[in-house]
Amino acid sequence: MSDLGFLFLSAVFVENMPLTLFLGLCTFLALSKRPATAVGLGVAMIGVMGITVPLNQLIYTYVLAPGAWAWADQPELDLSYLSLLAFIGVIAATVQLLEMLIDRFFPKIYAAFGVFLPLLTVQCAILAGSLFMVERRYDIGESLVYGLGSGTGFALAVILLSAIRARLAYADLPDGLRGLGITFMLAGLMSLGFSAFAQMVAL
């Protein structure tokens, strides 16, 4: 249990998706102008990553991994080169399904999410979650914790950044730095702060 707790903390702080691994930066930068949208994006990320990483773990272990077809007299069959296609398909399908379900049962939340849900299909952080899961050979429980953890890390980072940017609207910046430039600098400073967490969890 404490191992899973460590994994969660390390996914949130030490391996923070946008700030230390540079994943999901496009949405991180583009949708962090207002805290309200950032919260919506963060919640969507936690949900989607919490679902897709364990789901892809199951698909990988039982269909794609080398030796997964041993029960069918195909011990040498190795479909792992197909994992990219499978993962993308699962993510796209999950996002689509989630969108339909939320639209059907929670129309208010759906209206709040707006365009973010479909956009998550092409979010590198989500795909990377699944790819790291394969690279580090997580089992199903670890995948669930890792997915939720890295989703939470992303949510935390994007909400913090949006709060700073909201304050920054009143700052008098050099022309060339306004908007994208200063956002990069801010992300750099935040990333500097997050690198202090590197020693926090010793796995």
Add this chain to the structure above:
Amino acid sequence: MAASGRIWNTLTEPLIRQNPVTLQVLGICSALAVTTSLDIALTMAVSLTVVIVLSAGFVSLIRRHIPDAIRLIVQIIIVASLVIIIDQFLQAYLFDISQRLSVFVSLITTNCLVLGRTESFARSNPPLPSMVDALGNGLGYSLILIIIGAVRELFGMGSLLGISVLPTIDEGGWYTPLSLMLLAPSAFFLLGGLVWAIRSVQSEQVEVAEFDPIDDAEERR
């Protein structure tokens, strides 16, 4: 003449003026993650350019046959198949580099730059201009990657492409490596600075201020 001029424009426009990374904010993830040294940045730049040109070509070829509702899935599958080929190729011939790139080659699939160009340009243009546009964007992306990769490797390790340029103290030289350059934050600072530099020269790229104190005083209710 006019046609070739237009193609030339499509090619050169994304290099600086419409640069995908610094202006369109596309494909930033990999631009920052793989730039700790120049050889990795170069491999990534070449892989991405190949993928983007080919996928723009294919998407553009079948653009009239893709139903609108499922076009994103179709585009992603085309891109993912190309990425798998590149990934297998790198693992076969450049194993060391492919190990250091780890998941980032696979992540070209979800690189917003590739999908952004197929979605906004290749989907509505014939193959040749689409591929030229993709090449231009790929080169613009490569340019940023190479600049940042070179700066980080030079100041972080005192070398370029593994060849020692600034002799470090460990090797008996005079240069103390700036280890911050190899860490995540420096990539953000460098890219921020680069955006600042480009926008200082190309003043039309400057973003409009969200808040103007004079306007605000009049509009406050």
